[in-house]
Structure formats: C-alpha cells, structure tokens
Amino acid sequence: MKDYEVSTYGDSYAAVYDLWYGDEDSARAKNLSDPEHVARKVVELALGGPVLELGIGSGRLAIAIDKTGLKVTGVDSSTLMLDLLRSKPDAQNIIVIHDDMSKCSELEADSYSVVLIGFNTFFNLTTKESQQECIRTCARVLKPGGKLVIEAFVPVPQATDHVSVRSMEVDQLLLDAVKVDPLNQTISGQLVKMSKNGNEFYPYLLRYCTPPEIDEMASATGFDLVERHQDWLNNTFNSESSKHVSVWQVS
Secondary structure, X not given: OOOOOOOHHHXXXXXXXXXXXXXXXXXXXXXXXXXXXXXXHHHHHHOOOOEEEEOOOOOOOHHHHHOOOOOEEEEEOOHHHHHHHHOOHHHOOOEEEEOOOOOOOOOOOOOEEEEEEOOOHHHHOOOHHHHHXXXXXXXXXXXXXXXXXXXXXXXXXXXXXXXXXXXXOOOEEEEEEEEEEOOOOEEEEEEEEEEOOEEEEEEEEEEOOOHHHHHHHHHHOOEEEEEEEOOOOOOEOOOOOOEEEEEEEEO
C-alpha cells in the first residue's frame, strides 16, 4: 500500500478507535479479548514484575493491567493514539513512549518481566524483517526468564480479496475492502465510512504469519515456547482454533 507508514494505522484510527472498539458490546461483536482476562493472565506471568505493552494504542489492555497494581509501560508509533491514551484519567500511572515498537530505542535492557503484544498488533509490523527485529528487541528488554506474549489470528490459507459490510445504519454504511497477497503474506485493507457528510477512509496493512513461523523467529532470537492456547482463559489450542495466545520465555 503506497505511502503507508508505521504510524498510519494509529493516526488514521485514533478518532474512532474507542468508538468502534472501546465499549464491551463493540469489543464482543468484533471478537476482542476481555481486558480483565488479559490482565489476569499477565499478572500470572509477570509475578509482580513490570510489564511492557508494544502497540499500546488507546490503552484498552494496559489500563486493565495497570489496575492490578503492576507497573506498565507502553510504546506506540502514533502520537494521536498516545494523546488519546494520555487524556484518560485511568491511564495516569502508565509510562508512555512514542517509538517504533520494533526498535524501542529508549528502553534499557533487562527491564521487564513481560512484554505483551495483543490483538494482532504484531502483524502491524508489515515486513518479516521488522517482525524479527521486534522479537530481538523483546529479548533485549526482557529480564532473564522474562516472557513474551503475543495474541494473533491464525491465517486462513484460502483467504481472498473481498468487500464486506461491517455495519449499516440509517445514515451511514461501513464497508471493509480487503486485498490479500499470499506471496508476501500481506493483507491490505480499507474501511470506508459512507454517510451524507461524505466518505471517510481508514487504511490498514498487515503482514500475517502462522504460529510456527513466529516460533521460528522467536527461536532464532533465543526464546523457547512455553505455552500456547486459543484464548486468554487457557482453552486448548488445536487445528480448528482461529487465534492463539502464545508465551515464549527468554533463555
């Protein structure tokens, strides 16, 4: 997708993100994980230590984790998303850093007990090289024995280009146009909001990979897979699972 940059997604969606994904009904309809379930799992893994969330966005997960008493730091490439997060009273204790999540150049080594990359955010890194760099960064900033947690969908081999209706109201229509490139493992998308006030465009670009492909990148960086489930409630992952929550431990 021409002119798409690391901050494009966050900057494009900041004005509507909480409206579309922030409340419980919207999150449930879009199959987003319950933040309290995520927070409980992170508490279990962190053992009281500090947590880093990459791609923190508007703080949907980080705020729930912060409420458990853990120290939370978040990184995001979008200043607009971080401004949205900073405006929330519940986010005042969260340390916020503007940076490319594949680099995290401001973060010191051996600093965190858990690094969290939730809800397909790892796929927002649009090349294999940037994904591998991100995992190397996670290995650098994690304490010895620290955990990397990634939540992502399991790619469907038969996925094809399509246009679908996301929502339809009396005064507006939301369409999702998708183009799949199997060779480069990318999904280029555009949410188009049509209303009497005109059209609005919300682009996204994903570089998807299978769980074994992420395992390979993690293993090359010194991580060992310690658990994989199909959700945050530890339900068994199998060949029919549409997503995974995977945990790797740094050696």
